[in-house]
Amino acid sequence: MTADLEAIWGLAVAGFLCFWFGVSAFHQFRPHRWTRLMGHDVLGLIPRWSFFAPNPGRHDIHLVFRDWILDEPTEWQELDLGSLNSWTRWIWHPERYASKAVADAAGGLSMASAAARETGARTVMLSTPYLRLLSWAMSQPVPPDSTARQFAVIASQGFGPTQTLELRFLSEKHPFES
Structure with a gap:
């Protein structure tokens, strides 16, 4: 039996x-x-692969954050995703997972914020991509007098003096717990 x-x-x-x-x-x-x-696949169990995307990426996505000290913002800092200039990068590049995760979360945040704009709600702050990016930003070292943190998603195109930057998303200030 x-x-x-x-x-x-x-x-x-x-x-x-x-x-x-x-x-x-x-x-x-x-x-x-x-x-x-x-649309009924709410758990995302059916994958969509794009090994050779018809619309290749033309921008690099960056997650930046700044702290607020005495109601004054500090300079923007980019999230540290590890060293990208190693000579072994072509064969061993574990940092690509972090940069891919940031890019995926930024894309999801773009869709969530577009949906939130249609309804006029602040529901984007409850979306998984927003919470993921917020978690990464909040996990960075905190200066002693900092009271809050804000993050932004920036898209860059080009290099050097011809590089252009585009603000894709700006979060609200999130206070640190006392």
């Missing part, structure tokens, strides 16, 4: 994984009617 039950569970799991793979593969083509159905 136990062997039969194991075989049934094995077939059920294998069947589910095959179904999930098929749905995931079908999702890569994004047929028009499929988009409405994917």
